[in-house]
Amino acid sequence: MAGKYETSIYTQEQLDTARDRSRVVGWIQGGLTTLAALFLLKMLGWVPLLVLVAAAGYGGYRLFTKGRTSSF
Numbered sequence: 605m606a607g608k609y610e611t612s613i614y615t616q617e618q619l620d621t622a623r624d625r626s627r628v629v630g631w632i633q634g635g636l637t638t639l640a641a642l643f644l645l646k647m648l649g650w651v652p653l654l655v656l657v658a659a660a661g662y663g664g665y666r667l668f669t670k671g672r673t674s675s676f
Contacts, residue, residue: 614622645653
C-alpha cells in the first residue's frame with residue numbers, strides 16, 4: 605500500500621500483521637463467547653436461555669425495523 609500511494613502511513617507488512625492479529629482476536633472472542641453461552645446453558649437450563657435469546661432477537665428486530673411501515 606505504501607508503495608502505491610504517496611500519502612499512505614502504513615506499510616504492507618504493518619497491514620498484514622494487523623490483519624492477522626485481528627483474526628486471532630476474533631477467534632478468541634468467538635471461543636470465549638461460545639464457552640460463556642455453554643456455561644450459561646449448563647447453569648440455567650434450556651427454558652430461561654431460550655427466553656433470553658427470544659427477547660434479544662425481538663429487541664434486535666424492533667431496533668432494526670424501527671420507523672419502517674408494514675406492507676400489509
